[in-house]
Amino acid sequence: MMSVILRRLMAAIPTLFVIAALSFFLMRLAPGGPFDTERPLDPAIAANLRRIYKLDLPLWQQFLLYMSSLLQGDFGPSLHWRDFSVNELFARALPVSLRLGGAALVIAFCLGVPIGYRAALAPRGFPARLAGLIILGALIVPPFVVAPLLQLLFGLDLHLLPIGGWEDGAFSHQILPVTVLCLPLLAAIANLTRASMRDALAEPHMRTLRAFGLPARVIETHALRAALLPVIAYLGLATANVLTGSMVVETIFGLPGMGRYFVDAALGRDYPIVMGTVIIVALMVIGFNLIADLLLAWLDPRIRRE
Amino acid sequence: MSEPASIKASFARSISPALAVLSLITAACLIGPWLSPHGHDEVHRDYLLIPPSLAAHPTKAETEAALASIGQALHLKIAGFEITHSATASPTLRATFSADAPIDSRILRGFTGSDIFGEPHIIGQNEDGRRVSVRAPLRSMHFLFGTDANGRDLLTRVLVAGRISLAVGLLASLVALVFGVTYGALAGYLGGLTGALMMRFVEIVYALPFIFLVIVLTMVLGRGLALILIAIASVEWLDMARIVRAQTLSLKHRDFVTASEALGAATPAILWRHILPNAFGPIAAYLTILVPRVILLESFVSFLGLGVQEPLTSWGVLIADGARTIQSAVHLLVFPSLFLAATLAALNALSQDLRAFAGRGPGDAQ
Numbered sequence: 001m002m003s004v005i006l007r008r009l010m011a012a013i014p015t016l017f018v019i020a021a022l023s024f025f026l027m028r029l030a031p032g033g034p035f036d037t038e039r040p041l042d043p044a045i046a047a048n049l050r051r052i053y054k055l056d057l058p059l060w061q062q063f064l065l066y067m068s069s070l071l072q073g074d075f076g077p078s079l080h081w082r083d084f085s086v087n088e089l090f091a092r093a094l095p096v097s098l099r100l101g102g103a104a105l106v107i108a109f110c111l112g113v114p115i116g117y118r119a120a121l122a123p124r125g126f127p128a129r130l131a132g133l134i135i136l137g138a139l140i141v142p143p144f145v146v147a148p149l150l151q152l153l154f155g156l157d158l159h160l161l162p163i164g165g166w167e168d169g170a171f172s173h174q175i176l177p178v179t180v181l182c183l184p185l186l187a188a189i190a191n192l193t194r195a196s197m198r199d200a201l202a203e204p205h206m207r208t209l210r211a212f213g214l215p216a217r218v219i220e221t222h223a224l225r226a227a228l229l230p231v232i233a234y235l236g237l238a239t240a241n242v243l244t245g246s247m248v249v250e251t252i253f254g255l256p257g258m259g260r261y262f263v264d265a266a267l268g269r270d271y272p273i274v275m276g277t278v279i280i281v282a283l284m285v286i287g288f289n290l291i292a293d294l295l296l297a298w299l300d301p302r303i304r305r306e
Numbered sequence: 307m308s309e310p311a312s313i314k315a316s317f318a319r320s321i322s323p324a325l326a327v328l329s330l331i332t333a334a335c336l337i338g339p340w341l342s343p344h345g346h347d348e349v350h351r352d353y354l355l356i357p358p359s360l361a362a363h364p365t366k367a368e369t370e371a372a373l374a375s376i377g378q379a380l381h382l383k384i385a386g387f388e389i390t391h392s393a394t395a396s397p398t399l400r401a402t403f404s405a406d407a408p409i410d411s412r413i414l415r416g417f418t419g420s421d422i423f424g425e426p427h428i429i430g431q432n433e434d435g436r437r438v439s440v441r442a443p444l445r446s447m448h449f450l451f452g453t454d455a456n457g458r459d460l461l462t463r464v465l466v467a468g469r470i471s472l473a474v475g476l477l478a479s480l481v482a483l484v485f486g487v488t489y490g491a492l493a494g495y496l497g498g499l500t501g502a503l504m505m506r507f508v509e510i511v512y513a514l515p516f517i518f519l520v521i522v523l524t525m526v527l528g529r530g531l532a533l534i535l536i537a538i539a540s541v542e543w544l545d546m547a548r549i550v551r552a553q554t555l556s557l558k559h560r561d562f563v564t565a566s567e568a569l570g571a572a573t574p575a576i577l578w579r580h581i582l583p584n585a586f587g588p589i590a591a592y593l594t595i596l597v598p599r600v601i602l603l604e605s606f607v608s609f610l611g612l613g614v615q616e617p618l619t620s621w622g623v624l625i626a627d628g629a630r631t632i633q634s635a636v637h638l639l640v641f642p643s644l645f646l647a648a649t650l651a652a653l654n655a656l657s658q659d660l661r662a663f664a665g666r667g668p669g670d671a672q
Contacts, residue, residue, distance in 0.1 A: 026523070
């Protein structure tokens, strides 16, 4: 067990390195620079700025410098938020994204699994219809349509909820963003649970259980355990994505989270923020995939044996 | 065995509504902008944020408002006006202006450049020149979907945007298809260290959510149509490569492949003649998921302002604009969203039918 985890963590190091190198050099190929403004800067000032941020060194030297400070946990200074380091910015942005994403994940899981489960058991019942509606809706109405519609309905028409802003995480400011974040996840989880639950119930060993005359409740619980495997595999991928902030939701609701900083930084060529976000996301993807795989091994003996 | 026939029949039955919707939208987007009297970048200054309606513009109120603003700009009083409708010609405005000093014929310039009035004529002037009658035809226009904040016809813009969205969806999928299939088939067939390294690269790129990659790529490539196409295609081939590789691995030790190897066939020939035709089912199934995904991704990137740039537009750009003006003009959000949703729904239905037809059930995530 420990050796598996260690081996996976070792394998993550070259992956992270390649990702860092890839995005570093790709990004620096991009036209435009962080200090471009409408009115060109005085050449002497521009040169000074570039020297202070070490942007005048050869690219490979900059990369080595960046990597060595990264190894010490330093993401470097932000080029746009002049008085802040990327670490300080992330220390404020990451909790926002984590709170929203975490809430969306928990709600999506707690609602999605039961809905999918009931939908598989009674294909004509209310949960099945609800599941079908949510799944289709999430597929054809993307979050960037849902979000403004909810703002219009609950914010501008009914005056029930604020249409945006964070206000230090006031509860009412979280409701709409979490809802928008939650819906596609909910749909995916319900869809997966429904499909894999159907498959699980059709397995021969379920027929055996039925032949033994076990109560339906017990059989369904057995099936659910198998049906959860694809859901957990999916969550391994989705969690990192949701927790590091949805660019759309944060842009629309004006929330100071990771996704928002990333988009702004990409537009403004704030290299350290872009790099930092990419690395944090990659770390989380690797981490949550590892956790998902461990959970899968715990649930499924066949995976453990491999 | 009547089963294949019945599957085919039900396939044809269920596929037709989805196909009908898709072809309708595609045809409208391809032909519509030509038939439309408005250009997608044509600005109508007198018709800003007009709500959608079937009625012709200008309405009586709009004509009056335009006339009043002309009078105000020229410091003239409007002594009277009437709008005459006739069955044969377009409606005509007759207006009489009055002022304290003699009126010059240059007042006609107040009418030019307007979206409401056509070529104006002076039809009468009394002796002291202080009263002038002007006749101007009214230009009749329709804005079925209304107009945006710059007075551009939304219907034309939605159709032009549809061209872009659909073209990006198809082209990016095509590029992803060609590249991903080649890469996956090679990695699977060559195997060994080369194959392992090739797939290791795919896995590394996988550790980043696609959207981050697309945005980093749009940073590199700049913004614009061709560039967003490349950016999307260069992340979407990864899945295809994995699927084709898995399929190739399962095929390459089959007897017919070994036989053609023994006969001395070259690697490309084996891939093309034996491997790919047999991997067609999963490739086609994945392609039907890929096209809507790419359309959505393009809309998403354009929504963030990183994609197609004005005056060209795509559904994502229109939806972003609509979201911004949602309080004053909901139609700007509703119509592009409806087109996007209808396209996605049709493509999704099509893909489910195709996958059911190819013998694999629907229900995988994404």
